Amino acid sequence: MNEQINVSGMVLSAMPIGENDKRLVILTRELGRISCFARGARRPGSTLMALSNPFAFGSFTLVEGRNSYSLISASIREYFTELAFEQPGVYYGYYFLDFADYYGREGIDGTDMLNLLYLTMKAILNPHLDNRLVRRIFEIRIMTINGEYAPDPALMSPSALYVVRYVMSAPLTKLYTFEVKPEVLKELENALNRQTDRILDRPLRSRRVLNEMIRT
Incomplete structure (x- = not known):
């Protein structure tokens, strides 16, 4: 039997x-x-059932096969089950997962993206934070991590540019600690909508669903 691997x-x-x-x-x-593959995870009573759902965050024990891994067990730190009752928070959550999946590649160091995801899920569960701003902070930072974001100072107000530069360089734990004026948030939304339209080479269904939920 192949050696077991523990990953976060x-x-x-x-x-x-x-x-x-x-x-x-x-x-x-x-x-x-x-x-x-989580073998038997859909079988009633399986120990893998609760471990193999989106948003589950923790330590996973795997065995490497010829073409993929098999999940043996996991110690879950956060299930984020509260998201199921957050509207439209759960749609933001799926969008963040989808965006991380878009950038994810096997063999890379996933530390920054993983930490960003965890803190972002915590942020959308915080009733004192504006989910619209959380989304734009997440987009700026994940694109920055992956080398696909550079603001154009000529197209942004000084206030919006200050926010963007802060988000690009601040420690992850300091990202979701501020508010912005409505006009600045609107400017960020317009700029980031244009940027994501430009860089995404395939549509993200979660993005379309989230945008529809927000409009309604």
Whole structure:
């Protein structure tokens, strides 16, 4: 039997496979984004059932196979089950997972993206924070981590540019600690909508659903 591997990560997506299994995509600190199979996770009473859902964050024990990994067990630190009762917070959550999946690659260091995801999920559960601002902070930082964001000072007000530069360079733990004026938030929304339209080479269904929820 292959040696077991312990990784820290968050489940980005879970897909049913066959009658009893699931295929998971996990963003890990050590291996980047990986796919793994949770055998029997859909079987009633399975110890893997609660471990193999989106948003689950913790330590995962895997075995590497020829083409993928198999999930053996996990110690979950946060399930973020509260998101299911947050409207439209849960749609923001799925969008953040989807964006992380878009950038994730196997073999990269996933530390910054994983930490950003965890803190962002905490932020959207904070009733004192504006989810609209949380979204834009997340977008700026994840694009910065992946080298795809550089603001154009000529197209931004000094206030909006200050916010962007702060978000690009601040410690992750300081990202969700401020508010902005409505006009600055609107400017950030317009600028980041244009940027994400430009860089995404495939549509994110979660983005479309989130935008529809916000409009309604």
